[in-house]
Each structure stands twice: as C-alpha cells, then as structure tokens.
Amino acid sequence: MNNPNVSAPQLNGGQQLALKYFTVAMALFVAQIVFGIIAGLQFLYPELLYNTLDFNVNRMVHINAMIVWMLYGFIGSVYWLLEDESGTEVVGLKIGNLAFWVLTVAVTIVVLVYLFIQYGPGTMETIWFINEGREYIEAPRWADIGIVVCVLIFFYNVAATFMKGRWSGISGVLVLDLVALAGLYVFGMVYTTNISVDQYWWWWVIHMWVEATWEVLVGCIMAWGLMQTLGVSRRIVTTWLYIEVAMMFGSGILGLGHHYFWIGTPEYWLSIGGFFSALEPIPLVAMVVHSVYDAGTHGFKSNNHPALAWLIAHAFGNFFGAGVWGFMHTLPQINLFTHGTQWTASHGHLAFFGAYATIIIAVIYIALQKSRGGVWMSEAMPGNGWKWKWSLALLNIGVVGMTVALLIAGYEQSHIERAIEGSTWAGYFAAQMHKWFIQAMQWRMIFGWVTLAGVLLLMWDLLTVGKHETRVIKSLDHRPLPA
Numbered sequence: 014m015n016n017p018n019v020s021a022p023q024l025n026g027g028q029q030l031a032l033k034y035f036t037v038a039m040a041l042f043v044a045q046i047v048f049g050i051i052a053g054l055q056f057l058y059p060e061l062l063y064n065t066l067d068f069n070v071n072r073m074v075h076i077n078a079m080i081v082w083m084l085y086g087f088i089g090s091v092y093w094l095l096e097d098e099s100g101t102e103v104v105g106l107k108i109g110n111l112a113f114w115v116l117t118v119a120v121t122i123v124v125l126v127y128l129f130i131q132y133g134p135g136t137m138e139t140i141w142f143i144n145e146g147r148e149y150i151e152a153p154r155w156a157d158i159g160i161v162v163c164v165l166i167f168f169y170n171v172a173a174t175f176m177k178g179r180w181s182g183i184s185g186v187l188v189l190d191l192v193a194l195a196g197l198y199v200f201g202m203v204y205t206t207n208i209s210v211d212q213y214w215w216w217w218v219i220h221m222w223v224e225a226t227w228e229v230l231v232g233c234i235m236a237w238g239l240m241q242t243l244g245v246s247r248r249i250v251t252t253w254l255y256i257e258v259a260m261m262f263g264s265g266i267l268g269l270g271h272h273y274f275w276i277g278t279p280e281y282w283l284s285i286g287g288f289f290s291a292l293e294p295i296p297l298v299a300m301v302v303h304s305v306y307d308a309g310t311h312g313f314k315s316n317n318h319p320a321l322a323w324l325i326a327h328a329f330g331n332f333f334g335a336g337v338w339g340f341m342h343t344l345p346q347i348n349l350f351t352h353g354t355q356w357t358a359s360h361g362h363l364a365f366f367g368a369y370a371t372i373i374i375a376v377i378y379i380a381l382q383k384s385r386g387g388v389w390m391s392e393a394m395p396g397n398g399w400k401w402k403w404s405l406a407l408l409n410i411g412v413v414g415m416t417v418a419l420l421i422a423g424y425e426q427s428h429i430e431r432a433i434e435g436s437t438w439a440g441y442f443a444a445q446m447h448k449w450f451i452q453a454m455q456w457r458m459i460f461g462w463v464t465l466a467g468v469l470l471l472m473w474d475l476l477t478v479g480k481h482e483t484r485v486i487k488s489l490d491h492r493p494l495p496a
C-alpha cells in the first residue's frame with residue numbers, strides 16, 4: 014500500500030476465495046467476447062478460419078464461456094458475502110478452495126477439447142469425453158459429474174456456514190434457491206435418442222436457470238448490494254425480496270411452456286406458456302421500482318459509484334433484456350414467426366448482459382473496494398474516475414447497439430423467410446442473403462468492437478481502481494464524507 018491512510022485489506026477466508034472466482038470469471042469474460050467477435054465476423058466472411066476454427070466451435074466457446082463465467086461470478090459473490098451475512102467463518106473452507114482448483118482445471122481441459130477435438134463421428138464415448146451436444150452446457154459428461162461435485166462442495170460451505178452462524182431472510186432464500194439451481198443441472202445430463210424428449214429436459218436447465226433460479230439469486234445479491242452500497246435497511250430489502258421471489262416463481266416456472274410451442278409437445282403448452290411467460294416481466298418491473306426507489310430515497314449517495322451504477326444498469330438491463338425483449342416474442346402467435354431468428358439472439362444478448370453480467374461486475378467493484386483497503390470510490394476519484402465511466406458507457410452502448418442490429422435482422426428474417434416465403438428452405442436463404450440482413454450483421458460488428466473496447470477498459474479499471482486513493486471510508490456509513 015503506497016499511502017499511510019490505507020491499511021492492508023482484512024479479507025476473510027470466504028472473500029479471499031471469492032477473489033479467485035472473480036479473477037477466473039473476468040478472464041472467461043474476455044474469452045467470451047473474443048470468440049463472439051470471431052463468430053460474428055464469420056457471418057460476414059464465411060471463409061474466415063473455415064476448417065481451422067469453425068463457427069460451431071466459436072459459438073459454443075462464446076456461450077459456454079459466458080455460462081461458466083457467470084456461474085463463477087455467482088459463486089464468488091456468495092463466498093464474498095457469506096461470512097458477513099452469517100456472522101461466522103466459512104465452514105469447510107479448505108475443501109472449498111480445493112473445489113475451486115478442481116473446477117478450474119476441468120474448465121480449462123473442456124475448453125481445450127472444444128477448441129482442438131471437435132470432429133469425427135459421434136458415439137457414446139464422445140458424450141463422455143468430447144461434447145454432450147446440448148447448447149450452453151455442451152461440456153462432456155466427465156466434466157458434468159465434476160461440476161456437480163464441486164457445486165455440492167460449494168453448497169455444503171454455504172449451508173453449513175449459515176447453519177453454524179445466523180440465518181437471515183436473504184440467506185434463507187439463497188440456500189433454497191441454490192438447491193434448485195444445482196438440482197436442475199442434472200436434467201441436462203439425461204440421455205435420450207428422441208430429440209423432442211431431449212429438448213424437453215434441456216429447457217428445464219436453461220429456462221429454469223435464467224428465468225427462475227438465477228433471477229432469484231440475483232434478487233438476493235441485489236438485496237445485499239443495496240444494503241452495501243446505499244445502506245438501505247434490511248427490513249425493506251427483505252420484504253421486497255419475498256415479493257419478487259413469489260412473483261418470479263409464480264410466472265417463471267410455467268413460463269417454461271414458451272419453449273414447448275414447436276418441439277413436439279402437446280398443444281396445451283401454447284396457452285400455458287403464452288399466459289404465464291407473459292406475466293414474467295411483472296417481477297422485473299418490481300425490481301426496477303425497488304432499486305430505483307431505494308437509490309432515490311438515499312439521494313444516489315454512495316461511497317462506491319461504480320458498483321451503484323452497475324446495480325442500476327442491472328435493474329434496467331434485466332427489465333428491458335428479459336422483460337421487454339422477452340415479452341416481444343413470447344406469445345405463440347408472434348413466436349411462430351420469430352422463433353429461432355436473430356430476434357432470439359437479440360433478446361439473448363440483452364438479457365444475459367443486462368440481467369447477469371451487470372450485477373456480477375457490481376459485486377466485483379464492491380469486493381475491490383474492500384480488497385484495496387476500504388478506499389473511497391465515489392466523486393473525484395484521482396486519475397481513475399474516467400475508466401469506470403467509459404467502460405460502463407462503452408459496454409452498455411455496445412451491447413444495446415448489437416441488440417438493435419440483431420433485432421432488425423430478426424424482423425427481416427421473420428418477414429421474408431416466414432411471412433412471405435412461408436418458412437421454406439429457399440426462404441431461409443433468401444432472408445439470410447438479403448442486403449438488410451447483411452447490413453444488420455455489419456452494424457452488429459461495429460457495436461461488437463465497441464463492446465470489446467468496453468471489456469478491455471473494464472479489465473484495466475478492475476486492475477487499478479482505488480489503488481492510488483488515499484481517502485478511506487468509515488465502515489457501515491454509506492453516505493460518509495471521506496475521512
């Protein structure tokens with residue numbers, strides 16, 4: 014530490030482990046974007062790296078890296094708040110640390126196999142060692158089992174620590190949610206030769222994660238984050254959390270039906286899926302109201318501006334990406350035309366970024382504030398202030414720009430391929446080669462580069478933020494003047 018006011022950080026065991034998870038998460042975030050850029054370029058230049066690094070591989074690494082970095086971000090966030098929230102040391106920290114290394118080695122091997130060994134015939138062995146073939150969770154089965162074991166260890170750390178220490182509304186919801194989140198993963202390992210049945214179970218993981226269990230998890234993190242950054246009272250955040258969780262599960266679980274419209278499941282899913290998924294935006298509105306209200310009543314005053322800004326970005330990103338962009342194509346009458354077009358990709362990008370990338374970045378800023386010695390990270394940050402603001406702006410403008418470009422491509426596909434050409438094979442190519450589609454893909458790349466710039470600047474900021482700050486914050490005071 015290069016100044017006398019700032020003392021060496023006093024991180025507890027859970028927090029030290031959390032920083033390891035965050036480091037890997039951010040490395041995978043960069044990897045995600047690099048492979049996204051290559052995959053995006055291949056839309057415009059189909060010859061690019063053809064037979065060397067094919068589109069299917071780049072796409073798979075792009076979205077698997079995303080899922081894994083987000084899981085790392087969530088696990089890190091929970092370890093970060095665990096001791097504070099429970100009032101006791103993490104139970105079984107040693108094995109928790111071991112699980113981190115096992116998981117990280119497994120992820121590295123899986124990525125190398127993705128990159129170098131994705132050709133040849135598909136057999137039972139390939140499911141075990143090469144690729145399980147389910148989008149987002151393609152990891153081969155040996156890795157699946159390893160992941161389950163590591164997650165169980167994480168769960169043991171969390172549940173045992175709260176059992177030894179104290180429970181709160183937040184930790185109660187959190188632990189129950191983690192049971193569901195981990196249990197659902199098992200449905201991604203069901204093997205069947207019937208593609209409809211396969212898809213049926215696969216959605217249990219994907220949909221129930223992002224529209225139920227992950228949403229509840231970020232609800233818990235948000236509740237805690239608002240207490241941390243703004244000093245909102247526990248009573249208020251817990252009440253909101255209960256309301257949000259009830260609405261989230263009430264709509265999200267049967268909302269699953271919006272993926273069962275056209276995969277060979279019975280027709281009643283059209284009504285169930287359409288109705289319940291249309292209700293899904295409601296809790297997301299509640300989350301915006303909640304966070305903006307809290308921030309407003311505290312005058313947006315916080316000693317950690319980057320974290321607060323990313324929390325607000327989360328509230329709006331979640332509402333627009335999941336709520337508005339999801340609602341747009343969730344009724345079967347509309348989904349008939351939009352299903353599987355770039356419209357879907359438009360929603361996928363805004364939702365994953367807006368709902369999940371944002372809040373993990375917020376927690377990392379909260380963590381860095383403490384690990385840099387509890388420094389002031391608000392107005393008049395010496396030399397550093399521009400970096401977090403520019404990365405925030407570039408990332409959000411980049412992703413929103415991509416989202417709009419993809420939406421235009423999706424409209425064009427729905428119109429030409431589906432409405433005019435009646436979903437024929439020729440119609441698919443007519444839409445794919447149309448100049449509006451190509452222009453949209455060019456715009457996606459322009460905003461893709463903006464996103465990449467934002468990510469790189471974010472990494473630079475995370476490595477340096479608070480390092481030259483001499484003012485420290487008074488603990489537990491969320492609106493202090495610098496000491």
Ligand code: HEM
Nearest residue numbers: 223271290293335339340342343352353357361364365368
């Ligand atoms: C943060 C929460 C959410 C995330 C991260 C998310 C992400 C995604 C992604 C990535 C896909 C594409 C899946 C694939 O590869 O086929 C998808 C599909 C879909 N999402 Fe979401 N989503 C979220 C919430 C919602 C909500 C709240 C709704 C409805 C109100 C919704 C409606 C849909 C629909 C209808 C599809 C199917 C699109 C198609 O037919 O091609 N999503 N979502």
Ligand code: HEM
Nearest residue numbers: 046049050052053072357358361362365366370461464465
């Ligand atoms: C440089 C920025 C990025 C570029 C160029 C890019 C490019 C791509 C491409 C080309 C695909 C395949 C789409 C297809 O199969 O038609 C894709 C899929 C996807 N990307 Fe990105 N991406 C970027 C950033 C991101 C970010 C920041 C996120 C979220 C945090 C994200 C989440 C996703 C998801 C969820 C899918 C699957 C969508 C679906 O199945 O519909 N990407 N991306």
Ligand SMILES: [Fe+2]
Nearest residue numbers: 220224269271
């Ligand atoms: Fe869904």
